[in-house]
Amino acid sequence: MKSLKDLPGIGPKTSEKLEDAGYSDLMCLATANASDVAVIADIGEGVAAKIINSARDALDMGFETGLKALEKRKLIGKITFGSETLNELMNGGLETQAITECYGAFGSSKTQIAHQLAVNVQMPVKDGGLKGRVLYIDTENTFRPERIEQMAIAKGLDPKKILENIFIARAYNSDHQMILVEKAQSIMKEKDIRLVIVDSLTAQFRTDYVGRGTLSARQQKLNRHMHDLQKLSDNYNAAIFVTNQVMSRPNVLFGDPTEAIGGHIVGHTSTFRLYLRKSKQNLRVAKLVDSPYLPDGEAIYTITEEGIGDAVGAARKPRVFKEKKEEGDISD
Numbered sequence: 001m002k003s004l005k006d007l008p009g010i011g012p013k014t015s016e017k018l019e020d021a022g023y024s025d026l027m028c029l030a031t032a033n034a035s036d037v038a039v040i041a042d043i044g045e046g047v048a049a050k051i052i053n054s055a056r057d058a059l060d061m062g063f064e065t066g067l068k069a070l071e072k073r074k075l076i077g078k079i080t081f082g083s084e085t086l087n088e089l090m091n092g093g094l095e096t097q098a099i100t101e102c103y104g105a106f107g108s109s110k111t112q113i114a115h116q117l118a119v120n121v122q123m124p125v126k127d128g129g130l131k132g133r134v135l136y137i138d139t140e141n142t143f144r145p146e147r148i149e150q151m152a153i154a155k156g157l158d159p160k161k162i163l164e165n166i167f168i169a170r171a172y173n174s175d176h177q178m179i180l181v182e183k184a185q186s187i188m189k190e191k192d193i194r195l196v197i198v199d200s201l202t203a204q205f206r207t208d209y210v211g212r213g214t215l216s217a218r219q220q221k222l223n224r225h226m227h228d229l230q231k232l233s234d235n236y237n238a239a240i241f242v243t244n245q246v247m248s249r250p251n252v253l254f255g256d257p258t259e260a261i262g263g264h265i266v267g268h269t270s271t272f273r274l275y276l277r278k279s280k281q282n283l284r285v286a287k288l289v290d291s292p293y294l295p296d297g298e299a300i301y302t303i304t305e306e307g308i309g310d311a312v313g314a315a316r317k318p319r320v321f322k323e324k325k326e327e328g329d330i331s332d
């Protein structure tokens with residue numbers, strides 16, 4: 001059984017409506033919400049639930065053994081950041097089957113890293129890529145094809161080919177951004193997408209939900225958005241890279257008062273969190289925060305015309321904090 005039409009209890013009209021709405025394969029349908037499917041296909045929720053269940057049965061979804069989970073984890077791919085120190089901090093690179101959140105002040109290089117990853121994922125595995133394509137959701141209009149060209153040329157790659165493998169979508173508001181991710185399911189497999197970038201994850205949500213009264217609505221939407229992203233990473237063995245701004249907490253007197261936007265929802269759903277900050281000249285510092293199995297630590301890297309790289313003469317090893325909560329600063 002391969003397509004929606006083959007499912008028992010689904011007519012040609014319903015399958016057509018669902019396919020038009022981006023539910024192009026069984027996996028999209030199997031992981032959908034009954035209420036969404038009901039609205040899209042104009043059917044009752046009960047019928048929708050039945051259709052979803054038969055998609056799940058067809059895919060043999062349900063409990064899996066620990067062994068199967070281990071086999072799935074063996075398929076995790078890693079994309080090089082372009083800096084050996086940063087790679088080492090992240091246990092080899094940006095992982096698939098995970099969401100990596102990068103937060104930091106303006107100019108801390110979130111967008112630059114996003115551009116670099118969009119180039120690097122296309123390289124062969126032996127060079128630190130996954131030979132895959134990229135979906136780039138640009139919410140701040142900061143995607144620059146010229147920058148991709150520069151980075152590709154620096155790696156000896158054909159810039160035209162590299163740009164052809166990056167699918168860019170501008171998100172004009174938070175709802176639009178969410179729909180783009182929902183629709184992404186339909187092209188993940190077809191286009192062999194291995195990296196999904198959302199730059200920035202939170203900016204549109206901040207604009208659309210202003211004031212304390214809207215906070216819970218915003219968090220609910222963000223939660224759903226994060227889970228949709230997680231689904232992409234799980235179902236298609238893709239790496240998800242999202243960027244996030246910071247705000248200053250006025251009540252913090254000691255230590256670093258900056259905090260990522262989005263609160264617990266974004267923090268807990270991200271598998272890896274990197275806090276970036278500027279240092280001298282073109283040096284930047286990435287701090288790994290709250291990783292599930294890696295020690296917290298910091299890495300220094302550079303941004304030059306060629307892209308992300310290692311600082312000449314600087315330590316190639318990231319500084320690892322023995323105590324989980326130790327604060328450190330190697331930037332100044």
Ligand code: GTP
Binds near residue numbers: 110111113142
């Ligand atoms: P916001 O989106 O504004 O929050 O910031 P961001 O974290 O996305 O910063 P971004 O990645 O846009 O970083 C911009 C910085 O990268 C600039 O201030 C430059 O310092 C640096 N940069 C970008 N391009 C080049 C380049 O070609 N050469 C060098 N040396 N630095 C560059």
Ligand code: MG
Binds near residue numbers: 111112199
């Ligand atoms: Mg940016």
